[in-house]
Amino acid sequence: MMFSKGLEGVVAAHTAISHVDGNKGKLLYRGYDAGELARTKSFEEVAYLLLNGELPSNQQLETFTFELVKKRKLLSALDNVITSLPKELEIMDVLRTCISCLNPQTNWPPTKEEAIHLIALFPTIIAAWIRYENGEKPIKPDQTLGHVENYLYMINGEIPTNAHSSALTAYLILTMEHGMNASTFAARVVSSTESDLPSAICGALGAMKGPLHGGAPTGVLQLLDDVTSHAEGPEKLLRQKLERGEKLMGFGHRVYKTTDPRASALRDVLSSSGGEDHTLSKAVEVEKTATLLLAEYKPGRALHVNVEYYAATVMDALSFKSEWFTPTFCVSRVVGWCAHVLEQAEDNRIFRPDQEYIGVRER
Template sequence: MLYAKGLENVVVAETTISAIDGEQGTLLYRGYQAEELAKSADFEDVAYLLLNGQRPTEAEKDDFSTALKTMRPLPDDLKKLLAALPKDLSMMDALRTLISSYTGKEGWPPQQQEAMRLVAIVPTIVAAWANRSCGKDAIEPDPSLNHVANYLYMLTGEKPHAAHIRALSAYLILTAEHGMNASTFAARVIASTEADLRSAICGALGALKGRLHGGAPTGVLELFSDIQTADTSSETLLREKLERGERLMGFGHRVYKTTDPRANALREVLKSLNNQETFLSEAVAIEQLATQLLAEYKPGRQLHANVEYYAAAIMEALRLKPDWFTPTFCVSRVVGWCSHVIEQSQDNRIMRPQQQYCGPKPD
């Protein structure tokens, strides 16, 4: 029986949601280039596309956006639960707890309306917990703002700048979906048992909490900080890390053998942020140096910048706290998770892989 550690190169599902070409460095959403969508579309356009299989007309987009706005506010029971949770609980744990408690009409198969409720409520939960962690009251959603602008508003209490909205929109569009990653696979496995949508999303949140999946942007910031505070040159510091066998966070990807197309798009987005020219040039210089050194120390591995490298740079430019990075990722990826759960339900078979026993045998 074939054994593939980590299920590498094992196909576990057919999908019409997204396609990744790791050799060419491309990412498609329902046949559209994700990079191009990040430049020209709003988050609502892409959420509709992923959930429905086609881009919306203007009327469909208006209806979809209006529906999301009506679903944003936290119900009173969730507000009470949020206030009762331990203050030292991590934001990911709080998000998972609140999602698991978000009741509604659910069953099998999951319905579009359930997915929209989760897409709408996740930003509100994240922002409410962020404010509670800072000793502040939650900020109610503003129905005059679109999905991304409203999220930034709920985090800060201030109407965001257009450049900041555009930058975060691009990031959220580019991270809304990415194939059979660990959290998406977890969601589909749970959905294959005919569990409800909330259970599948909570499983995905649990998978995303791990440092190897959802924690990478924080590691990139630590890398930036090490370089900025080092007494030696950037090259010397990076060489020392590689010689100690440390991983350079923000570089390398299980799928892409060239620069992550999402990183290319976010590099361009970073240029649009005001007063970020120096930071951008530093980030680009570090990327080029690290890529050269990785080719030297790990020849043949083809380790290039991934989405988390420039995501960290954008999060820093927007002054989002590191604890908010992974939950902000959830604000977008919940769209992909829901899309996969719905797709799984349409042609379901319970996931049941085999294992290869390598323990002791009886005499």
């Protein structure tokens, strides 16, 4: 029997949700280019597409948006949970705890209505915790705002600028779905036992919390700070790092052997949004130098910029704290998880891989 560590190269599911082509640097959601969707569509439209397979008509979008808005409210049971949790918890733990407190509406099969409820609740839970942790009262969702604007509003108490909401929208669309990554796989495995949707999403959240997956653009912001404050300029410091064998944060990807299409789409959206963004211009300049140096120091490794790199500039523009980065990633990825759980349920078979025993034989 073949063994593949980390299941690399093993096809674990058939899917019609997204297609990742690492060699060509393409990411398609239901056949549509994710970068193009990020440039032209709203969070709600792309979430609808991933859950339903087609972009919505005006009427369908209206109904979907209405459902999302209706389910944003923080249930009083969750409010009680949040205010009873110790403040030192990480937001990912709070999110996982709150989702596990939800009473599944149905056990099996999961429904789109439940998925919409979870997608609607994520921003509300995160924002409520951020405020609570800071000794402030949670801000009630504003029914007139879109999903992304409302998330920023519930955190800051102010209607966000267009530049801020479009930057975050682009980031959230580009990270909504990415094939059989660890958290999505975890969600499908839980769901394959005919368990309920909140349990599958708790499994995914547990997987996403790990630093090898949720990652964080924190390292990128540190890199940008270091290189631009270096007395002898970016190139010198980048060379020093590479000569010491350090990795440059925001570069390289297991799947993409060319520029991560999410990174270039995010760079384009941010660059075209007009305003003066110092971190962004710094990032664009450092990317050029770093790409040349990576080719020089690591020939044949195909190391290019990845989505975390420009995600860092979005987080920086929004003045988000680093603890908010991974939960914010979940605001988008919960859509992909739900789409995969619904797809798993359409043609389910319980996951049960084999193992190869390498311990002591009978004794």
